[in-house]
Structure formats: structure tokens, C-alpha cells
Amino acid sequence: CAHPGFRIHEYLYFQVLSPGDIRYIFTATPARDFGGVFNTRYDQIHLVPADPPEACGELNNGVFIQDQIALVERGGCSFLSKTRVIQEHGGRAVIIADNAYDNDSFYIEMIQDSTRRTADIPALFLLGRDGYMIRRSLEQHGLPWAVISIPVNVTSIPTYEMMQPPWTFW
Secondary structure (H helix, E strand, C coil): CCCCCCCCCCCEEEEEEECHHHCCEEEEEECCCCCCCCCCCEEEEEEEECCCCCCCCCCCCHHHHCCCEEEEECCCCCHHHHHHHHHHCCCCEEEEECCCCCCCCCCCCCCCCCCCCCCCCCEEEECHHHHHHHHHHHHHHCCCCEEEEECCCHHHCCCHHHHCCHHHHC
């Protein structure tokens, strides 16, 4: 039986369409008590790694984040601060990957910081291993972003298990 106050994570899925070597469906968890929700599905939208990766201040590639989704790394400032930086740059959402690159199973609950600020765009948490593999693939291909679909309804995909990243089962 579930403990009072204990909340099972909700999951949200996105699929990388390109580059092809990471064409998988990834699992993310929405922030618990801040940020917006996806009220529209993006069939092809850019997932742009923030520069600098922690996105705690001014971005060097902010112009590429406008109307797209940012991939940000955990650390340096609060989850909410990162979300606000991306929102200020016109991002539609932010995906915050754990900075522990070997984390392939532990989802961290992203909660409000103590500043009483808010954010309107969706904020999702991604496993460190997944974030690392996406960034590494982009670097290898010399690409400034990945193309993704988000959110993806996995119940409508019969081969969902075959489309999960292979390192999920290491």
C-alpha cells in the first residue's frame, strides 16, 4: 500500500527522430510543483542543448532556444532557476538531465526552490545516462540540436519496448 504523501512518479515520453543513432523513446518525469504542462503535441521540435549546459544565467545559444525545447544539465542553481532562464529565452519547455552520467534508473523529484518564483513552461527530469547519450551523439555528428516529438503516447506504440534506449537495460 502507498504511504501517505508518497507519490508515484508520472512519466512523460519523448522520441528522438534525429540523429538516427539515438532514435529512441526516452522517459522523463515532470517537475512536482512548478512549471506548465504540455497542452499541445510537438511532432518535430528541436531539442537544443543549452550553452553553458547548466543554464544558470545568460545563454550563448539563446537564439536557438526560442520556440524550441532546451536540454539542460543539473547543477549550479535550482531546477526552477534553469526553467526560468529557458522561459526567458522563449523556450517552450526544458528537459533537465541529471549530471550523474551513470544514472540510468533514479528519477529525482524536481521541487520549488525557496524564492516563491514561478515558471510557466513544462520542466522535465531526464536520467543522466540519457542526457549524456543525446549530447554525445550531437557532438559526434556536429549537430546543434536533435529533432524530437513530445509528448509521445507510448500506449499507442506496439513496439515501445523495442524503442527504448539499449543502455536502459545495462
